[in-house]
Amino acid sequence: MTTQRTSGRRKRALAAAAVVAGLLTTAACGGGNGGGSKDGAAGFDAANNKVAQADQVKKGGTLKFVSAQDADSWDTTRGYYGFMWDFSRYYSRQLLTYKTAPGAEGAQLQPDLATDMGQVADGGKTYTFKLRDGVTWEDGKPITSQDIKYGIERVWAQDVLSGGPIYLQQMLDPKNTYKGPYKDTSKDHLGLKAIDTPDAKTIVFHLPQANSDFLQVLAMVTASPVRQDQDTKSKYGLHPFSSGPYKFQSYSPGKNLVLVRNDKWNASSDPVRKAYPDKITLDISTNQADMDQRLIKGDYDLDAGQTGLGPQGRQIALKQHKGNLDNPVSGFIRYAVFPQSVKPFDNLHCRKAVIYAADHVSLQTARGGPIAGGDIGTNMLPPSVAGGEGQKYDPYQIAGANKNGNVDLAKQELKACGQPNGFSTTIAVRNNKQQEVATAESLQAALKKVGITADIYQYDGSQSPGIIGAPGNVAKKKLGIIIMGWGPDFPTVQGYGIPLWDSSYILQSGNNNYALIKDKTIDGLFNQYTSTLDESKKTQIATEIDHKVMEGAYYLPFTFERLLNIRSSRLANVYTTNAYSGYYDFVNLGLKSTK
Amino acid sequence: MTAPLHEPTAEAAPSAAEEAAVASADAKAVQGRSLGRIAWERLKRDKLALAGGVVVIILIVIAVLAPVIANLVGQDPDAYHENLVDPLFSTPTGSLGGISGDHLLGVEPVNGRDIFARILYGAQISLLVGFLSAVVAVVLGTVLGILAGFFGGWVDSVVSRVMDGLLAFPQLLFIIALVSVMPNEMLGLSGTGVRVFVMILVIGFFGWPYVGRVVRGQTLSMREREYVEAARSLGAGRLYILFKELLPNLVAPIIVYTTMMIPTNILTEAALSFLGVGVKPPTASWGQMLSSAIDYYDSDPMYMVIPGVAIFITVLAFNLFGDGVRDALDPKGSR
Numbered sequence: 001m002t003t004q005r006t007s008g009r010r011k012r013a014l015a016a017a018a019v020v021a022g023l024l025t026t027a028a029c030g031g032g033n034g035g036g037s038k039d040g041a042a043g044f045d046a047a048n049n050k051v052a053q054a055d056q057v058k059k060g061g062t063l064k065f066v067s068a069q070d071a072d073s074w075d076t077t078r079g080y081y082g083f084m085w086d087f088s089r090y091y092s093r094q095l096l097t098y099k100t101a102p103g104a105e106g107a108q109l110q111p112d113l114a115t116d117m118g119q120v121a122d123g124g125k126t127y128t129f130k131l132r133d134g135v136t137w138e139d140g141k142p143i144t145s146q147d148i149k150y151g152i153e154r155v156w157a158q159d160v161l162s163g164g165p166i167y168l169q170q171m172l173d174p175k176n177t178y179k180g181p182y183k184d185t186s187k188d189h190l191g192l193k194a195i196d197t198p199d200a201k202t203i204v205f206h207l208p209q210a211n212s213d214f215l216q217v218l219a220m221v222t223a224s225p226v227r228q229d230q231d232t233k234s235k236y237g238l239h240p241f242s243s244g245p246y247k248f249q250s251y252s253p254g255k256n257l258v259l260v261r262n263d264k265w266n267a268s269s270d271p272v273r274k275a276y277p278d279k280i281t282l283d284i285s286t287n288q289a290d291m292d293q294r295l296i297k298g299d300y301d302l303d304a305g306q307t308g309l310g311p312q313g314r315q316i317a318l319k320q321h322k323g324n325l326d327n328p329v330s331g332f333i334r335y336a337v338f339p340q341s342v343k344p345f346d347n348l349h350c351r352k353a354v355i356y357a358a359d360h361v362s363l364q365t366a367r368g369g370p371i372a373g374g375d376i377g378t379n380m381l382p383p384s385v386a387g388g389e390g391q392k393y394d395p396y397q398i399a400g401a402n403k404n405g406n407v408d409l410a411k412q413e414l415k416a417c418g419q420p421n422g423f424s425t426t427i428a429v430r431n432n433k434q435q436e437v438a439t440a441e442s443l444q445a446a447l448k449k450v451g452i453t454a455d456i457y458q459y460d461g462s463q464s465p466g467i468i469g470a471p472g473n474v475a476k477k478k479l480g481i482i483i484m485g486w487g488p489d490f491p492t493v494q495g496y497g498i499p500l501w502d503s504s505y506i507l508q509s510g511n512n513n514y515a516l517i518k519d520k521t522i523d524g525l526f527n528q529y530t531s532t533l534d535e536s537k538k539t540q541i542a543t544e545i546d547h548k549v550m551e552g553a554y555y556l557p558f559t560f561e562r563l564l565n566i567r568s569s570r571l572a573n574v575y576t577t578n579a580y581s582g583y584y585d586f587v588n589l590g591l592k593s594t595k
Numbered sequence: 596m597t598a599p600l601h602e603p604t605a606e607a608a609p610s611a612a613e614e615a616a617v618a619s620a621d622a623k624a625v626q627g628r629s630l631g632r633i634a635w636e637r638l639k640r641d642k643l644a645l646a647g648g649v650v651v652i653i654l655i656v657i658a659v660l661a662p663v664i665a666n667l668v669g670q671d672p673d674a675y676h677e678n679l680v681d682p683l684f685s686t687p688t689g690s691l692g693g694i695s696g697d698h699l700l701g702v703e704p705v706n707g708r709d710i711f712a713r714i715l716y717g718a719q720i721s722l723l724v725g726f727l728s729a730v731v732a733v734v735l736g737t738v739l740g741i742l743a744g745f746f747g748g749w750v751d752s753v754v755s756r757v758m759d760g761l762l763a764f765p766q767l768l769f770i771i772a773l774v775s776v777m778p779n780e781m782l783g784l785s786g787t788g789v790r791v792f793v794m795i796l797v798i799g800f801f802g803w804p805y806v807g808r809v810v811r812g813q814t815l816s817m818r819e820r821e822y823v824e825a826a827r828s829l830g831a832g833r834l835y836i837l838f839k840e841l842l843p844n845l846v847a848p849i850i851v852y853t854t855m856m857i858p859t860n861i862l863t864e865a866a867l868s869f870l871g872v873g874v875k876p877p878t879a880s881w882g883q884m885l886s887s888a889i890d891y892y893d894s895d896p897m898y899m900v901i902p903g904v905a906i907f908i909t910v911l912a913f914n915l916f917g918d919g920v921r922d923a924l925d926p927k928g929s930r
Contacts, residue, residue, distance in 0.1 A: 311685070311890040311891065312892075312893050312894070314684075315684050315686075315893070316893075318684070361677065362677055362706070365677050365680065366706065369682040369683055369684075369685055370682060371683055372685075431871055434887060434890060438706070440876070441706065441876045442706065444876070444877060445673060445706075445877065456876050458875075
């Protein structure tokens with residue numbers, strides 16, 4: 001009786017499996033027969049640093065994003081997530097913005113609200129911009145220079161609008177004398193002295209000190225205009241007032257966001273945005289595996305978070321949908337850093353010993369291998385930043401002769417540092433991602449071979465500012481090796497390296513100069529960089545800074561990170577851009593079919 | 596405390612055992628048999644329990660000899676074999692998770708460590724934590740349970756309320772919180788040593804009320820029995836009654852509870868390591884292996900199956916053995 005029933009059930013299950021298998025086969029055939037073209041996938045890396053399927057774009061349709069995380073805030077003053085900056089170009093404009101071009105060209109600036117790149121005077125201390133004709137808000141009123149000034153002033157109101165980058169405040173008012181528009185006693189709340197608005201179409205910036213990256217900062221989303229009568233202060237992120245081609249239709253935080261066309265936007269006033277789709281939706285899905293599956297199936301067009309596929313999704317996509325993947329270099333470098341406050345890392349030779357002992361191929365594998373992880377990192381300036389040399393600059397032969405670790409050289413360095421038998425130390429690593437712990441384990445295994453015993457200390461990544469960002473705690477807990485990653489806020493050596501390497505950026509909490517680098521040469525080079533306006537000279541200084549940092553052996557770079565992102569076959573005019581660390585440029589994405 | 600009190604011992608202590616012997620032995624086997632002997636004979640007839648016991652012994656041998664066995668097959672649990680891992684997918688290149696003559700149970704994804712050697716060393720952690728935390732629980736539970744049952748009154752009230760409180764306490768959350776604030780070095784231990792020590796103490800501490808309640812109940816029912824009365828009337832002291840009259844009769848339930856508690860503790864250790872608050876890398880543990888296998892359940896299912904099966908076999912063996920021991924020691928048992 002029992003057996004019979006079981007076998008009956010088994011038969012039915014088998015039949016069902018056969019049907020499913022049949023369906024899968026047909027589906028696979030439909031996709032596979034025509035190779036790249038029939039199912040519409042542009043091909044592996046087709047949109048990496050080049051434009052894929054630009055000629056197939058049609059106006060209209062709904063572009064569907066999904067993300068594992070909502071933006072930190074959609075308020076142009078408060079957002080700090082890279083994908084929020086990328087996405088915000090749909091509904092906000094700035095004086096200048098990044099070129100809508102693939103790869104390195106995408107990191108160059110071009111005028112947006114402004115008519116040109118501005119008139120520079122006073123050796124880089126005064127910038128004057130004229131506004132374009134026909135630039136409007138979503139209610140049809142013109143965008144004025146006062147709106148831009150007010151939007152920038154909001155950066156000063158960190159007590160109400162926390163979270164965003166504060167470069168504008170640091171460059172325009174380094175002593176932070178202005179109290180922000182909400183505490184501004186002047187009648188029009190436009191009391192910031194560093195910005196003049198002689199008329200509605202002219203805006204003048206006065207910098208106390210020249211900074212060669214000022215234009216970069218003006219292109220950041222924090223420099224967007226905000227109209228005073230629409231400023232809902234801390235609630236502004238729920239419905240930012242649009243100056244771009246799309247406006248908020250509905251938004252439920254943590255659930256979904258729908259943008260629809262802003263019919264008051266004049267295409268003729270905007271040299272940047274093409275505004276192909278009619279509607280843009282963003283769904284938040286907290287389940288990474290489910291999200292990956294739906295991206296692979298094509299239910300969604302893009303992962304807005306651009307965090308790359310999870311391990312499961314990555315394997316399925318690489319095996320079955322390789323034509324939908326791009327593998328660009330991101331601006332991130334993954335690395336280990338040695339705080340000089342923890343003995344024996346105050347000694348250059350002990351730091352070098354760790355660099356030589358590490359098995360760099362193993363570290364790369366731990367990060368996910370050459371595709372999901374990235375190329376072996378050989379220095380500390382991302383290749384996407386001007387002045388970055390990539391693997392061409394490799395002072396410790398990390399990707400060359402020593403890529404599997406060099407025990408002899410490591411032992412020599414240990415001798416030179418007075419620890420011939422090795423020492424013991426602690427590796428601090430965030431426990432949130434398995435790759436992080438895997439790199440710590442790889443380093444631990446390699447260091448054991450030269451007599452360095454390392455204990456792995458795991459902590460909650462959200463607590464970083466108080467744990468590894470507090471030099472006092474680092475010294476107390478003897479965290480000699482910290483595993484971290486860093487990407488640029490804007491693609492220059494200043495946007496990447498100043499918080500990491502400049503001695504004036506050492507903080508008691510939330511510190512990012514983990515190595516506690518206090519090198520007058522490096523500080524001097526940063527000063528020289530900010531006062532140099534010539535682009536080629538700037539690039540040269542950036543390279544020099546990188547060399548100084550590497551010579552100090554403060555860092556053991558793991559990888560120049562790569563992203564592995566999937567795009568649906570419906571997308572046209574797709575390309576990655578260095579402006580947003582190798583993310584796709586969202587603003588000019590289009591669809592091949594409006595259905 | 597020595598000479599005069601010798602007599603009641605001889606008479607009273609075996610009384611319960613004899614009752615049991617009489618109840619179970621049939622008429623012709625008149626010669627006295629000890630409780631242990633009867634239990635052993637019953638256990639021998641229980642094939643499942645015996646099988647469980649044999650597996651338990653094998654596991655203990657494996658754990659103790661882990662370094663020797665790993666040496667025999669020539670594998671180091673912490674050695675990387677990245678040449679056996681596909682760099683693109685981070686999974687082992689061979690079929691079935693890279694199972695081969697060299698790597699009997701395959702290799703780990705990403706770093707290619709030998710799974711067989713890690714399972715062996717993982718057995719050490721699982722059994723060490725399982726056994727020692729059971730010992731902590733049994734010692735605490737027996738002492739406090741017997742005191743509560745014997746003295747009654749306020750002692751009983753206090754101990755019982757503490758037990759109620761502990762039973763309601765979310766122990767897993769407590770351990771997670773405790774481990775994260777633990778210093779890295781204490782009592783001459785460091786790293787994994789501290790974690791194992793803390794796990795043993797805490798799992799044991801939260802386990803004693805289960806033993807305590809049983810012991811207290813048994814003590815309550817036994818302290819009014821005739822042989823205790825007899826001892827008391829002959830002038831036996833409290834300590835004497837506690838240790839010589841009551842404790843020997845509690846041995847059976849205590850053994851049963853210990854065998855049942857060990858598998859639960861092994862599972863708790865696996866859960867803690869799974870959640871990342873167990874042993875520290877690179878120490879191997881079954882729970883930690885399961886945890887890191889999640890990312891590869893689709894592409895390298897063997898990596899998840901192997902530690903899962905190891906936990907399954909261990910827990911099953913202990914439970915079967917524990918069941919058998921309970922049946923064998925139960926005087927009213929039908930078998």
